[in-house]
Amino acid sequence: MSMPPSAASTTYSNSSYSEGFRPSMHSSNPSFAGAGLRLPSNRKTIYDRNLNRSRNAELSRASFAFLFMEMVTHAQRKIKSVSDFEKKLNEQGYPLGMKLLDLLLYRSSPAGSATSTSTPAVRPLRILPLLTLINNKLYPLLFSRPADSLEQDTQDASKYMIIDNTPLTNTYISVPKEMNQLSVAAFIAGIIEGVCDGAGFQCKVSAHNQGTDVWPNRTVFLVAFDESVMERERELERQGVK
Amino acid sequence: MPVFALLIISKAGSLIYHRTFPTSSSTTGSQPATGTLGLPGTTSLTTNDYLVLAGTFHGVHAITKSLTPRVPAYSASSEDSPSVNGATIKTPAFRYPNPELPVTGIESLESSFFKLTVFQTLTGTKFLLFTDPSMPNTDGLIRGIYDRYADHVCKNPFWHVDNPIRLEGWDRALSQFLFRR
Numbered sequence: 001m002s003m004p005p006s007a008a009s010t011t012y013s014n015s016s017y018s019e020g021f022r023p024s025m026h027s028s029n030p031s032f033a034g035a036g037l038r039l040p041s042n043r044k045t046i047y048d049r050n051l052n053r054s055r056n057a058e059l060s061r062a063s064f065a066f067l068f069m070e071m072v073t074h075a076q077r078k079i080k081s082v083s084d085f086e087k088k089l090n091e092q093g094y095p096l097g098m099k100l101l102d103l104l105l106y107r108s109s110p111a112g113s114a115t116s117t118s119t120p121a122v123r124p125l126r127i128l129p130l131l132t133l134i135n136n137k138l139y140p141l142l143f144s145r146p147a148d149s150l151e152q153d154t155q156d157a158s159k160y161m162i163i164d165n166t167p168l169t170n171t172y173i174s175v176p177k178e179m180n181q182l183s184v185a186a187f188i189a190g191i192i193e194g195v196c197d198g199a200g201f202q203c204k205v206s207a208h209n210q211g212t213d214v215w216p217n218r219t220v221f222l223v224a225f226d227e228s229v230m231e232r233e234r235e236l237e238r239q240g241v242k
Numbered sequence: 243m244p245v246f247a248l249l250i251i252s253k254a255g256s257l258i259y260h261r262t263f264p265t266s267s268s269t270t271g272s273q274p275a276t277g278t279l280g281l282p283g284t285t286s287l288t289t290n291d292y293l294v295l296a297g298t299f300h301g302v303h304a305i306t307k308s309l310t311p312r313v314p315a316y317s318a319s320s321e322d323s324p325s326v327n328g329a330t331i332k333t334p335a336f337r338y339p340n341p342e343l344p345v346t347g348i349e350s351l352e353s354s355f356f357k358l359t360v361f362q363t364l365t366g367t368k369f370l371l372f373t374d375p376s377m378p379n380t381d382g383l384i385r386g387i388y389d390r391y392a393d394h395v396c397k398n399p400f401w402h403v404d405n406p407i408r409l410e411g412w413d414r415a416l417s418q419f420l421f422r423r
Contacts, residue, residue, distance in 0.1 A: 062393075062397070066397060070399075076399070172393050172397040173398050173400070174400070174409045174412070175400060176400050216411075216414060
């Protein structure tokens with residue numbers, strides 16, 4: 001139910017009819033009690049927020065670190081090998097990437113900004129626009145900075161590398177020696193894979209530790225596109241589609 | 243480098259981390275840098291010795307905690323002390339100088355060879371920092387170490403509470419913090 005504008009709510013604020021804005025009334029309201037959704041006192045859930053508002057939406061690094069720590073602990077259960085571990089982390093990031101692609105396109109399209117003069121943002125059709133979208137849009141959205149480098153494999157044209165010198169997931173986590181192959185950045189790899197798959201580019205993304213002395217947490221995300229994607233890429237190249 | 247060693251003792255009293263930092267003055271280049279506690283004769287301490295040292299300190303710390311001096315309670319307040327259901331509440335005869343602060347044990351120990359700074363976290367983990375006696379602001383230093391501990395040890399899913407700390411990232415962050423200053 002929606003409350004009348006502020007005039008009414010101030011007039012009746014002390015009477016029992018003003019159930020809308022009083023936190024103390026929550027328990028007496030059956031539609032909210034037991035719904036499993038915890039509401040803040042001003043009744044504004046994350047769903048009430050404007051999708052376009054990205055400013056001041058930054059979260060605490062420590063709270064992410066603690067949440068991610070629990071996610072890693074969860075993924076650690078019932079695993080047989082390190083690749084199993086990475087697969088589980090990857091699966092946790094994948095749905096996030098799927099949704100982030102839509103959010104990115106929504107925010108960069110004029111429909112979101114309510115000015116319908118320019119053309120709406122389109123999904124990337126070629127590999128390079130997709131990768132620059134990840135590098136210059138997805139990364140700033142997630143980590144407030146672009147990725148450090150984008151490279152193509154010299155031998156295999158279907159393999160690209162996104163390089164991150166300081167991945168957020170690895171900042172506070174060092175893996176034990178018996179699992180030194182593991183990179184918890186597999187979660188970010190899952191996000192990237194979700195974005196690529198959502199855009200129609202079937203691929204496998206894996207995270208690899210390639211620490212240097214200056215950047216001990218340097219991680220390479222290897223994006224290996226499917227043969228079908230490469231075939232389409234060659235066809236689009238011939239037709240001159242950008 | 244005037245920092246000699248860092249020891250971390252869990253709340254159960256076991257040593258969960260120890261690291262000595264090689265000092266340039268004690269090693270003359272030829273012998274390997276083993277590190278000391280700043281005391282002469284502590285170059286050849288084994289891991290076992292450190293375990294014993296940590297256990298001993300844990301006990302000493304508990305004793306010093308109960309030895310914290312108390313001052314007599316203000317006697318005039320006993321007459322008009324509040325009464326509940328007729329029975330007067332007994333006020334202790336002695337109280338701590340500042341009742342608002344929790345009672346702590348040894349906070350620092352100084353000798354002509356070294357200075358030991360102790361920091362106890364709210365959960366009972368103790369940080370022992372051995373430094374040169376001339377080292378200023380060891381409290382700030384140990385706070386900085388605690389910050390790194392909170393980041394690189396407590397937020398690490400591969401470490402469990404009260405287990406020995408063997409984490410590369412923590413070692414790296416610690417040396418970066420101590421040596422870059």
